[in-house]
Amino acid sequence: MNSARKLCSLLTIPSALALVLAFAPAAAAAPAPDAAAQYVVTGPGTAQQRTEVARTGAAIDDVRTGELSVTAIPAEVRAIRRLGYSVRSAPSAAPAPVETKAATSYHTYAEMRQNVDSVVAAYPQIARQFVAGRSYQGRDIVGVKISDNVAVDENEPEVLIIANIHARERLTAEQALDYIGQLTSGYAGNSRIRNLVNGREIYIMPMVNPDGQVYDMTSDTSAGRMWRKNRQPNSTSTGTDLNRNFAYRWGCCGGSSGSGSSQTYRGTRAESAPETKVIADFVRSRVVGGRQQIKMFLDVHSEAELVLWPFGYTYNNTVPGTMTADDELAHRTIGRELASTNGFTPEQSSDLYITDGTTIDWTWGQYRIFSYTFELGGGSFYPPPSAIDREVQRSREALLRLTDYADCPYRAIGKQAQYCAA
Template sequence: MLAILSAFVLAVAGVSVTGSAGASAPGPGETSQRYLVTGPATAQQRSLIARTGAAIDAVRAGEVEVTAIPSEVAAIRRLGFRVSAPLPAPAPVPTAQAATSYHTYAEMQAELNSVVAAYPQIAQKFVAGKSYQGRDIVGLKISDNVATDENEPEVLYIANIHARERLTAEQALDYIGQLTQGYGSNSRITDLVNSREIYVMPMVNPDGQVYDMTSDTQAGRNWRKNRQPNSTSTGTDLNRNFGYRWGCCGGSSGTGSSETYRGTAAESAPETKVIANFVRSRVVGGKQQLKIFLDIHSEAELVLWPFGYTYSDTVAGAMSSDEEATHRTIGRELAGTNGFTPEQSSDLYITDGTTDDWTWGNQRIFSFTFELGGGSFYPPPSAIDTQVARSREALLRLTAYADCPYRAIGKQSQYCAA
C-alpha cells in the first residue's frame, strides 16, 4: 500500500516513478548547490525527496539539507516542500592549517607506507585496483602472520567513498593506528589482531578526493562522486552503483549531473568494481571469508544496517528475523558507545545500489554504515581527534563480532558451531 501511495503522490507531483527528476529534462550545464528543504518529517517524505535525485546531506526534525541540481529543486518544490535559497559554501579553512590536518591522497599513501615500515610483522599494504584516472585504490591488511592467508574471520572497513566526506578517511587511518600501536601492549587489541584478518581501505574514491581537496580556498568543492565522465556531466555516485537492487526503487538518479547518479549499469564505475572484486576475491573454497563489512560516511551521527531499498525489516530469502535481529542488536550496541542513532538504512530514506545492500544481499556479510559527526563535511581540523575518538570503541566491538555475529542474539551455537 505504501509503495502504491508513494507512486500516486509522485505522479501527482510530476515526478516519474521510475525516473529521477521532474518533467523537464536537465540541461548538460546543470550544476549542484546546497539547499535547506523544510517540511519532510518522515522516512516516506524524505524518500520522495531522494527519488528526485537530490542527495540528502543532513536530516533534522522537519527539514533536510540537500545537494541538488535545478531540475531536482523544481521537483522538490512540486512535492509541496519549501526550498531555501542556495546555502553558503563551507567556510574557508586556512591553507596552512588544511595542509597539515586532513590527509591528502599522497599523505594517506605515505601514512600506510610508514605503518608497514614500523609494523611489518602485522601490517601489509595492498593495491585492490585502479580508479578511473589511474590512481591506486589501496588498503592495509592487519593480522599476525600477515603474509599468510590464514583460516581466520575477516573484516573489511572502507572510507571516503564520497569524496567530500573527509573525516571518514581520518577515522580509517586512526583505526589502523589504534590496532598497530596497541598490538603487543593492549591485550584486547592483540587478541583481535591475532585472531582476525582486518582489511582497511581509507580512500576508495581517490579521484574524487583529490579533486575535492584541490581548490583555491582549501575548503573543499562539496564533491561527492567519482570523476568518470558521463553523457551530461562528470561523476557516478559510487554508493548507488552496486549490483544488488541497482536502480530498483527510486533511491538513485538516472541523470548524469545528479549527485546520486547511479551510472549506466551496476559496477559501471571502476572504483565500484574494484571494491566488489576485492570482496568477491575473499570467497575461498566457495565460502565468503569476510564476516563484517563497514562503510564509513559522514556527517549524520548514525549507525545503519541493511536494507536501504525497502522499508521492510525482513525480506523472504534475503533477511530473516534472526539476521535482522543480529544487525539491529549489534547496531544498537555500537551506537551505545559512540552516541549515534541506530536504525535500518531505509528509516532515513530509500536508497538503492548501495554498498551495504550489496555486501549483505549478495555476499551475506553482516554490514553496517557509520555516519560520523562533526557538523559538516568539512569540520575544522581541531575537531578531528575528538570526532574519531568517538568511534574507537565501536570499531573494536564490531571487529570482535567477526567470529560469530549471531553471538549478539545468543544464537552462536545454532549458527556458528564448528
C-alpha cells in the same frame, strides 16, 4: 597574468576604456546550468516523504526534525518544490580556522599513501599494504591488511572497512587511518587489540574514491568543491555515485538517479564505475573454498551521526530468504550497541529514505556479510582540522566492537550455537 603584463596589454586600447577595464571588477562567471549546491528543505518528516525528495535525484546530506540538508542541481530543486516543500539556500559554511596546515591537516591522497607506507614499515609483522585496483584516472586504491602472520591467508574471520567512497566526506579517511594506527600501535601493549589482531584478518581501505578526493581537495578554499562522485565522464556531466552503483537491486526502487548531472547518479549499469568494481572484486576474491571469508563490513560516511544496517531498498525489516528475523535482530542489536558507544542514532538504512545499489545492501544481499554504515559527525563535510581527533575518537570503541563480532555476529542475540558451531 600579472599586473604589469595586464597594463601593457591595454596600451592599444583608448585610455578611458583601458582604465575602465583595468579597474572594473571582473564579472562573475554564470553558474553552470547543472551546478549542484546545498539547500535546506522544510517539510519532510517521514521516511516516505524523505524518499520523495531523494527520488528527485537530490542527495540528502543530513536529516533533522522536519528539515533536510540536500545537495541538488536546479532541476531537482524545482522538482522538490513541486512536491510542496519549501527550499532555501543553505547558509554558507564558515571557513575553517587557520591552523598550522589549514585544510591539508586532512590527509591528501599523497599523504595517505605516505601514512600507509610508514605504518607497514614500522609494523611489518602485522601490517601489509595491498593495491586492490585502480581508479578511473589510474590511481591506486590501496589498503592495509592487519593480522598476525600477515603474509599468510589464515582461516580466520575477516573484516573489511572502506572509507571516502564519497569524495567530500573527508573525515572518513581520517577515521580509517586512525583505526589502522590504533590497531598497529596498540598491538604490543593492549591485550584486547592484540587478541583481535591475532584472531582476525582486518582489511582497511582509507580512500576508495581517490580521483574524487583529489579533485575535491585541490580547490581554492578550505571547504573544498563539495564533490561527491567519482570523476568518470558520463553522457551529460561527470561522475557516478559509487554508493548507488553496486550490483544488488541496482536502480530498482527509486533510490538513485538516472541523470548524469545528479549527485546520486547510478551509472549506466551496475559496477560501471571502475572503483565500484575494484571493491566488488576484492569482496569476491575473499570467497575461499566456496565460502565468503569476510564476516563484517563497514562503509564509513559523514556527517549525520548514524549507525545504519541493511536494507536501504525496502522499508521491510525482513525479506524472505534474504533477511530473516534472526538476521535483522542481530544486525539491530549490534547496531544499537555500536551506537551506544559513539552517541550516534541506530536505524535500518531505509528508515531514512529509500536507496538502491548501495554497498551494504550488496554485501549483505549477495554474500550475507553483516554490514554497517557509520555516518560520522563534525557538523559538516569539512569540519575544521581541530575537530579531527575529537570526532575519530568517538568511534574507536565502536570499531573495536564491530571487529570483535566478526567471529560470530549471532552471538549478539545468544544464538552462536545455532549459527556458528564448527
